[in-house]
Amino acid sequence: MRAWQVPSVPDVPGSAPRPVVHDTASGKPVDPTGGEERAALYVCGITPYDATHLGHAATYLAFDTLGRVWRDAGLEVEYAQNTTDVDDPLLERAARDGVDWRDLAASQIDLFRRDMEALRILPPDDYVAVTDEVERVAAAVAFLQETGYAYDVPTDDSDGDDVYFDVNRPTESWTLGDESRLDRETMLALSAERGGDPDRPGKRDPLDPLLWRAARDGEPSWDTELGPGRPGWHIECSVIAGDKLGLPISVQGGGSDLVFPHHEMSAGHAAALAHQPLAHAYVHTGMIAYQGEKISKSLGNLVTVRGLLDDGADPRAIRLALLSHKYSDDWEWFDTELTSATTRLATWDAWAAGSDAGHADDAADVVARVRARVADDLDTPGAVAAVDTAIAGGTAVTPELVDLVDALLGIRLG
Template sequence: MKSWSHPAVPSIPGTGPIPQLFDTATGGLKRACSNSHASLYVCGITPYDATHLGHAATYLAYDTLVRVWLDAGMDVRYVQNITDIDDPLLERANATGVDWRELAESQVQLFRSDMERLRIIPPQHYVGVTEVIDDVADAVAQLLQSGIGYRVPSDDADDDIYFDSAAAAGVAWSLGSESGLDRDTMLTLSAERGGDPERPGKRDPLDPLLWRAERAGEPAWDSVLGRGRPGWHIECAVIALDRHEETITVNGGGSDLVFPHHEYSAGHVAALTGEPLAEIYSHAGMVAYQGEKMSKSLGNLVLVSRLAQEGADPRAIRLALLSEHYRSDWEWTDAHLSRAQARLEAWSRWAAAVEASDAAVDPLVTVLRETLSHDLETPRALERVDAHIAAGAPASAEAVTAIDALLGVRLV
């Protein structure tokens, strides 16, 4: 599937440090690169109600990581999926009377345009689930053959196929090894986030769906398993495996994916390969609005496209999102945008008077590199630029270029 156009990312003299990133699985910072290259898998959107600021904040976080990696001289391999077939998408299509395929395509196109507005670096591989149905079915068949997948009868269809969490437990994964959650919390989150812990016939209430047999009126595909469609977690496991040759450096997404999605994606990969999915499991915080988490179900969405239509400079939207640390939960207010616009104007005035510098590397460049390499501390990086300008330091070409390359904000 086509992604979106790549923004120009200028190079800065010298190289920055390899970043350290917070790992959910261990609860601490880890060096985000142990191979000759840096690899990233970020869970993409289910294409409806795109692109709200919660989406944008997540993809901006990993855009920052990619920029820091590139500045460190790393070869970056980035994959992102699109869940273009799933129950929530079908429910929205039925509620609005729109064909699910048309809804998905229109929302993916809107997402692409919003990513271009915000100058987000696209993945090299942008993969829809509907493009890998056969691959997913083959992987589920492999799990069935190994005894890690099992069949559960259905009253209105052929057998569904589930993942046996206990049978999959081993060196590379066991239930809770990625999320660190206790069983009671897992049961609660499973019921809230697309699981079916009450379904009879499962070996464990927490076992997730691998393959849903065809139901009347639902989309389905022919496969080695018969007609049906993939479960949620196996799709990301298969796409990550197909597009990466080894354990990936970072598996990223919103913190609402810690469990069950990332937990079971990791479990599926371990069961298929005997290796961990990722070295680091990274999660962005949730964005609230009007006192509640910004979500499709609540309808309290602030959309990037709507802000742009109302005249907001996309650079200001980007700065507003960068003003909060990617791992924090925070609430969007109009003040975020007004402060960001004022900051953009101040920075632009400063950059307009750019001067030649005799320094090998502008001190601000070093500060930005060091700040961002420590768990993507974007709020502190913005404050360092503010302080540099307030102190009367002249704008050098290197500093202005660094703001563009590392923060994605083009000033001149």
């Protein structure tokens, strides 16, 4: 599946540090590349049944920043992202609106592409639709059955059996709770809240996640070696990440609402399939609230990228507003966020349009400060403040500084 247009990224002279990021699994800052010259990034993509909201935008912007910082440090970056173009929320929305689920998915994926292009987000090298990977996922589930990591659960409304993953079967590199660092009571609550089915009869453990859903009347299904059906949620990312990037990858990324069960279970599946970890680090973005509640499709309090653009917002200002918050923090969006970012952008544009050639030593110092901030767990608020300080302090603009803002913050000035 095609991704979206690649924005140009200038090369900035000089030596840039390798970034460290906060690893949810260990609770510590790490260099997820382990000193290697290759960085492999997998970020969980959208389920395409509604427009790109600011929570989506902030997540993909955070990992866009990571990719930019890796490239600035001279690393080879490989990036894969999926789109879950068949899943219960998509099917429910399509049924509600009386449209074909495939048409709904295609329209929302196209909208997502346009929003990513507007925000100048670097696209993945591999943008993968789950519907293109069903055979490969089925083969992985069959392997898990053969090796004892998966088991069948009979159904009342299908001719086939559902298949579940046994979270208590030992693996060489994963034990339940390793990645999320959560207690069982919390995991049970989150499983019920986030797409799991802890009360399903016939399961060995309430936390066992679905690997394969046998075909039901009125639902899409594929004929595979498992019989007709479709993939469960977590296994798709394990299979796609391993196939496109090889395991272990450097970073598994997504919003903090994916810590459990999605990333925890994806890690377990990968360990059972490949006998090694899914990732060296699990990196998560915070939640954005609006009107006192987390931005959520279910709550209907969406602030969308498309809505802001249609109201005349400069996409650079949207990007700058999001970069002004630490990627891992929870925070609340107010309308003044965009107003402040628009004012800041005008100041930066005026500075970039200045004719003074500036002093090379001053420019080099600002470049070093900005690089240091983004390399320190993607501290984009610190990088933005460093640019503000340079402008307020009378640092004259140079082509190197303009290129730096473009290369690391993704904002083309002037």
